[in-house]
Amino acid sequence: MAPTNVIVNGTFNSGSANWSGTDIEADHTEGAYLGNGSSNRVAEMDGNASQVTVMEQTFTLDDPKSGELSLDSALRTASNSNAGSEGFTVEILDSNGVVIASMTVLPTANSFSTFTMQVDFPSAGDYTLRLTELGLNDSLGAIVDNIELLVCFCQGTLIETELGERPVETLREGDLVLTRSGLKPVRWIGQRHLSATDLAINPNLNPVRIAKSALGDGLPKQDLLVSRQHRMQISSAVAQRMFGSPDVLVAAIKLSELTGIEIDNSLDQVVYYHLLFDNHEIVFANGAPSESLLLTDTSLASVTAQAREEIQMIFPNLLEAKNTMPSYPIPENRLQKRLVERLRKNQKSPLESQVM
Numbered sequence: 360m361a362p363t364n365v366i367v368n369g370t371f372n373s374g375s376a377n378w379s380g381t382d383i384e385a386d387h388t389e390g391a392y393l394g395n396g397s398s399n400r401v402a403e404m405d406g407n408a409s410q411v412t413v414m415e416q417t418f419t420l421d422d423p424k425s426g427e428l429s430l431d432s433a434l435r436t437a438s439n440s441n442a443g444s445e446g447f448t449v450e451i452l453d454s455n456g457v458v459i460a461s462m463t464v465l466p467t468a469n470s471f472s473t474f475t476m477q478v479d480f481p482s483a484g485d486y487t488l489r490l491t492e493l494g495l496n497d498s499l500g501a502i503v504d505n506i507e508l509l510v511c512f513c514q515g516t517l518i519e520t521e522l523g524e525r526p527v528e529t530l531r532e533g534d535l536v537l538t539r540s541g542l543k544p545v546r547w548i549g550q551r552h553l554s555a556t557d558l559a560i561n562p563n564l565n566p567v568r569i570a571k572s573a574l575g576d577g578l579p580k581q582d583l584l585v586s587r588q589h590r591m592q593i594s595s596a597v598a599q600r601m602f603g604s605p606d607v608l609v610a611a612i613k614l615s616e617l618t619g620i621e622i623d624n625s626l627d628q629v630v631y632y633h634l635l636f637d638n639h640e641i642v643f644a645n646g647a648p649s650e651s652l653l654l655t656d657t658s659l660a661s662v663t664a665q666a667r668e669e670i671q672m673i674f675p676n677l678l679e680a681k682n683t684m685p686s687y688p689i690p691e692n693r694l695q696k697r698l699v700e701r702l703r704k705n706q707k708s709p710l711e712s713q714v715m
């Protein structure tokens with residue numbers, strides 16, 4: 360699903376409709392300021408001298424989200440001797456009026472440039488976008504257009520944390536995540552974005568889709584996408600008989616022999632997240648127990664060179680780091696395969712509630 364723009368009338372096609380504030384002037388055309396003949400409507404960020412222009416709009420999010428704000432801005436006249444100090448601030452405020460993100464826009468040309476900022480919304484609720492005039496209050500300054508705040512309402516993987524389930528893309532280093540061994544701080548978070556081109560060049564990068572309830576015991580609670588080598592926890596009497604431990608880790612690709620678990624080649628992009636803790640941990644992704652990043656040569660092959668450098672700065676001696684030790688046994692490949700075959704033949708779920 361494509362991201363959604365939560366800002367209404369950010370194009371000013373409807374003048375100042377949906378905007379509140381002071382000294383709002385959104386009735387003039389681009390041509391009036393840029394002399395390019397365009398009848399596209401824009402807003403002024405210094406409407407009148409000695410009045411401060413403020414434009415606000417409130418929107419509601421029903422989940423924690425990440426978003427990207429973008430807008431186009433230009434100086435209204437080319438011959439502005441205050442170029443570089445005329446412009447406006449952009450702030451996102453939560454419902455308590457606390458600024459959670461801000462940037463300063465100071466255009467220097469009499470033609471549009473695009474300005475962007477990332478915004479992390481930590482919780483559901485009402486948020487306000489506020490633009491406030493900066494610079495000499497002389498009715499000369501910046502104009503603004505095409506204000507968009509794109510928020511992805513596509514269902515990201517939900518990770519169980521101290522604060523309940525949170526989309527993985529909103530997690531930050533230091534956040535406490537629920538693991539099999541209790542709440543643990545995330546030490547490092549990596550992400551790898553794969554475009555349609557990346558997936559076409561290397562189809563092995565397509566994810567494994569674990570359909571809702573496919574693991575048994577109602578898990579995952581909704582479809583879960585993971586990379587092929589990402590290991591899921593199996594809790595099964597079959598594993599107990601084979602390995603002397605009911606809990607073992609099996610790569611998602613091995614599980615794709617089971618009903619409801621298959622490679623998904625239909626996506627035009629995918630983002631893989633890696634959560635790294637002091638130890639190798641089991642976290643809950645859409646409710647399903649699955650591994651955190653294990654610092655071994657094979658799992659490090661799945662992150663970029665830059666990510667490896669970052670990890671090495673946090674754990675200078677990788678080989679001595681505790682999280683090269685798996686939290687649960689990882690059977691060798693042929694035994695993982697045999698385990699999955701037995702589960703399939705005996706119609707057993709990977710997660711049997713009685714042994715979890």
Ligand SMILES: [Ca+2]
Nearest residue numbers: 370400401504
């Ligand atoms: Ca416009």
Ligand SMILES: [Ca+2]
Nearest residue numbers: 405406407410
């Ligand atoms: Ca003004």
Ligand SMILES: [Ca+2]
Nearest residue numbers: 384403406407
């Ligand atoms: Ca004006």
Ligand SMILES: [Ca+2]
Nearest residue numbers: 495497499500
């Ligand atoms: Ca001004």
